[in-house]
Amino acid sequence: MGVDPGAQVQLRSTSSTGDHAMSQREDDLRSGIRAKILAGDLPKQDCRMTWYGGGTGGICVACDQPIAAGDTEVECDLPTGGTIRLHQRCYDIWAAEWPTCE
Numbered sequence: 031m032g033v034d035p036g037a038q039v040q041l042r043s044t045s046s047t048g049d050h051a052m053s054q055r056e057d058d059l060r061s062g063i064r065a066k067i068l069a070g071d072l073p074k075q076d077c078r079m080t081w082y083g084g085g086t087g088g089i090c091v092a093c094d095q096p097i098a099a100g101d102t103e104v105e106c107d108l109p110t111g112g113t114i115r116l117h118q119r120c121y122d123i124w125a126a127e128w129p130t131c132e
């Protein structure tokens with residue numbers, strides 16, 4: 031049989047799949063927060079005022095985990111009244127996600 035040099039060139043793409051365990055956890059957190067926004071458990075409104083401080087052991091409304099003293103706690107006054115408490119990272123995700131949850 032005729033040998034056809036160069037007909038079969040196998041390209042091995044060495045695509046490195048940069049797996050980051052952190053981004054997976056971030057995705058879980060984000061989808062959990064989105065679910066709460068859509069369910070109405072988290073408000074779809076901007077804070078009237080926010081305070082940043084050390085955690086006081088309160089429960090984060092976004093992820094239901096206690097906010098430890100070493101974490102940054104965001105206390106957020108809602109325009110409709112009421113105050114919610116969340117981790118700073120949860121607050122950042124919530125603030126980024128709720129405007130897209132229409």
Ligand SMILES: [Zn+2]
Pocket residue numbers: 090091092093094095116117120
């Ligand atoms: Zn949280």
